[in-house]
Amino acid sequence: MRILTAAARRALWLPALLATVLTAPAFAQEAPVRFVVPYPPGGAADQITRLVAQEMSKAGGAPIIIENKPGAAGMIAADHVARAKPDGKTFFVGSNAPLVVNQALYAKMTYDPARDFVPVSGMAKSPLLLVVRHDLPAPDVKALIALGRQAPGKLTMGSAGTGNITYLAGEYAVSKLGFQVTHVPYQGSAPAIVGLMGGSTDMMFDALPSCMAQAQAGKIRPFAVLDDRRFAGLPDVPTAAELGYPGIDASAWFGLVAPAGTPDAVVQRVNQDVNRALGQVDLQRKLTAIGAVPMPGDSGVFAAFVQAERDRWLPVARDLGLKAQ
Numbered sequence: 001m002r003i004l005t006a007a008a009r010r011a012l013w014l015p016a017l018l019a020t021v022l023t024a025p026a027f028a029q030e031a032p033v034r035f036v037v038p039y040p041p042g043g044a045a046d047q048i049t050r051l052v053a054q055e056m057s058k059a060g061g062a063p064i065i066i067e068n069k070p071g072a073a074g075m076i077a078a079d080h081v082a083r084a085k086p087d088g089k090t091f092f093v094g095s096n097a098p099l100v101v102n103q104a105l106y107a108k109m110t111y112d113p114a115r116d117f118v119p120v121s122g123m124a125k126s127p128l129l130l131v132v133r134h135d136l137p138a139p140d141v142k143a144l145i146a147l148g149r150q151a152p153g154k155l156t157m158g159s160a161g162t163g164n165i166t167y168l169a170g171e172y173a174v175s176k177l178g179f180q181v182t183h184v185p186y187q188g189s190a191p192a193i194v195g196l197m198g199g200s201t202d203m204m205f206d207a208l209p210s211c212m213a214q215a216q217a218g219k220i221r222p223f224a225v226l227d228d229r230r231f232a233g234l235p236d237v238p239t240a241a242e243l244g245y246p247g248i249d250a251s252a253w254f255g256l257v258a259p260a261g262t263p264d265a266v267v268q269r270v271n272q273d274v275n276r277a278l279g280q281v282d283l284q285r286k287l288t289a290i291g292a293v294p295m296p297g298d299s300g301v302f303a304a305f306v307q308a309e310r311d312r313w314l315p316v317a318r319d320l321g322l323k324a325q
Contacts, residue, residue, distance in 0.1 A: 030062045035256070036081050037066060037093045038074030042190035043160065044207035044292070045254050048124045049093050051286050055277035062089075070187045073163030073324070074098030075109065082116040086259040088266035091120065094257045096165035100309050104317035105163050105324045117257035119303040120267050121274040122295030124287050125253035126207040127227035128169055129237070131220045133199055141177075141223050141243050144203070148179030157181040158201035160189040160210075162324050165313075169226065169250035170205040172316055173240075176248050196220055207252035208233070208291025226250045231291055253309070255295060255302050271299050 035053060039045045046068060053064040069077040074097045081092035092098075099113045111117075130141070138144040148155050157174070159167035162185045174181050184201050186192035189210035195201050197219050204211070205226065212233055215222040224240045225231055226249045240248050256274065258267060277283055278294040287294055295302070 031089060032065045033062045033088070034065045034067050034090050035093055036077045036090065037068045038070060038077035038095070038098055039068065039160065040070045040188040040190055041068055042210065043188045044126055044209035044252055044290075045093055045095055046190075047209045047290055048126075048254050048287065048292055051283060051290075052123050052274060052277055055280055055283040056273050059273065059276065061273070073102055073105070073161045075102060075106075075111070075163075078113070079110045081257075082111040082259060084259050086261035086263075088258070088262055088270070091256045091258050091270070092117065093123075093254055094306070095254050096168070096252060096309065096313070097161065097163040099257070099306055100313055101165065101168050101317055102163045103310070104314045105322055116260050118260055118262050118267055119299050119306060120256040120258050121271040121299060122253065122255040122297060122302040122305060123274060123278070124292040124294050125251045126209055126290075126292045127225055127231065128166065128205045128250045128252060129208055129211055129215065129222055129231075129234070129291075130173070130203065130205055130224045130226065130240070131196065131211055131215055131222050132203045133196055133201070134219060134221055135199070136202055136221070141240075141245070144223065145177050145179055148174070148177075148181065152180040153182050155179070155181045155203060156184050156201040158184045158186060158192040158195050158204040160192050160206070161185050161187055165250060165252050166192070166205050166207070168313060168317055168322065169248070171320055171322060172250070173205060173226070173248045175320060177245060193220070205250070212291045233289070233291060253295065253305075255306075267299055 035049055037045050037049050050066055057064055078092060078098040081090055084090040138147045157170050159170060189206055192204060193211050193214055196204050214220050222234055222237045224243055225237055226240055275296050278296045
């Protein structure tokens with residue numbers, strides 16, 4: 001029996017060790033990327049983000065972790081990401097409230113939506129749907145208006161939270177329709193819809209992904225789509241304009257932003273990854289099925305879209321005198 005010296009043993013295992021070390025970076029460099037969603041699971045933001053992330057993961061690369069961090073109209077998550085290291089590993093799922101509306105509602109914010117983030121890419125948007133509890137004694141929008149005018153403020157309107165577009169567009173719509181409601185904020189669309197189904201609130205303006213299934217099942221009643229066209233999944237539901245109430249169209253939208261200082265090369269790479277995913281027929285089909293429309297384009301396109309939303313909705317919020325509740 002031959003006994004190997006220590007030097008000989010090292011000569012045998014050293015090549016194997018080197019082979020392991022040389023192949024390790026393929027795994028070590030792929031640290032997870034976090035997409036921080038400012039709302040609970042189940043809502044439009046969560047559903048859209050997960051669908052986009054799933055399609056992106058098919059191309060390989062770093063694994064994507066979806067982190068739900070709800071609260072304070074999206075500001076808890078926004079502040080968290082604004083303070084994150086700009087290394088391309090943390091992204092914020094920005095939407096109407098944290099990137100636009102909160103500026104009008106809150107006197108003080110711990111982050112600046114324009115200064116503390118770099119726009120990366122749009123993901124998807126969805127028109128809002130006016131829905132009411134299934135047993136509300138009003139068969140249509142005209143009857144709803146009449147009911148609201150009989151007792152101003154008696155009707156309760158749920159929302160995904162103060163600052164959310166479901167709140168701002170809702171207040172704007174009822175002001176145009178000529179009646180008043182009492183706002184009941186929730187921490188996200190999913191719990192707000194549960195409250196509507198349970199009779200805790202009377203009505204809501206919600207994004208299609210978080211309310212369409214319940215509307216199709218008859219658990220809530222859809223009255224109008226706040227868009228310029230009907231939605232294929234609810235073909236019998238008219239637009240507000242068709243009912244004689246133009247100009248109250250509104251959408252919930254979602255896109256990625258990164259902490260300020262994130263390298264442009266990283267921003268462009270992630271933008272390309274998102275757009276590649278949005279170009280896939282399978283993802284387009286899945287988004288359409290839940291009532292969402294892809295928002296492709298480079299980072300400049302998304303930046304211009306967000307600015308246009310600020311130009312539209314901030315004056316509305318101020319004109320209505322809306323403040324955080």
